[in-house]
Amino acid sequence: MHTTTQIWNEYNAKLHAFIVRRVSDRSTADDILQDVFLKTHRRLHELKDGAKLQSWLYQIARNAIIDHYRERRLSTESLEELPADGPDASDAAVRELAECLRPMIEQLPEHYRDALILADLDGMTQREIAERHGISLSGSKSRVQRARTMLRDQLDACCRFEFDRRGSVVGYTPHACADDCESDC
Numbered sequence: 001m002h003t004t005t006q007i008w009n010e011y012n013a014k015l016h017a018f019i020v021r022r023v024s025d026r027s028t029a030d031d032i033l034q035d036v037f038l039k040t041h042r043r044l045h046e047l048k049d050g051a052k053l054q055s056w057l058y059q060i061a062r063n064a065i066i067d068h069y070r071e072r073r074l075s076t077e078s079l080e081e082l083p084a085d086g087p088d089a090s091d092a093a094v095r096e097l098a099e100c101l102r103p104m105i106e107q108l109p110e111h112y113r114d115a116l117i118l119a120d121l122d123g124m125t126q127r128e129i130a131e132r133h134g135i136s137l138s139g140s141k142s143r144v145q146r147a148r149t150m151l152r153d154q155l156d157a158c159c160r161f162e163f164d165r166r167g168s169v170v171g172y173t174p175h176a177c178a179d180d181c182e183s184d185c
Helices: 004-020 026-046 050-078 089-106 110-121 126-133 137-158
Strands: 159-163 169-174
Touching: 004 026, 004 050, 026 050, 089 110, 089 137, 110 126, 110 137, 126 137, 137 159
Parallel strands: none
Antiparallel strands: 159 169
16 A cells, blocks of 8 residues: 555656646645645545555545635635626636537547547646557657647637736637637637
């Protein structure tokens, strides 16, 4: 069985990258990572099958991220000085775009699609992807980058995006000729 120190040494960087991709602020990501390892330490005795350690850790991380956003939403809702206008327009834009991504990802050639999902949605390192698919590390990196480029091209063909000063999407406008776009965005 693994010790918390062994788990930290093996999964610290991977989990941090996974969390950072889902939380915009690095210090918040660091806090969530600490919370994940605290929960891991407290509940390690509950893990019966050591072969499921990685999926168990990522599930703890997903839950911690969800909890973070719930707490943030609840604390924001409890502030009396905020107007009750409903969700922010940029949040709505991001939610709408997220719904469009899955069909667009599904349109990618299989080996690019798999690499993108493993890297950006499942949080695997490119080295792990290379090992899983029996390809070189540079081949794995190339697949992930090409998949991201293909996805970006699909998004650009469908919409014009508006970004804030930090580079976050705050809105989008579908192009008038949406023939290139096979999704319903």
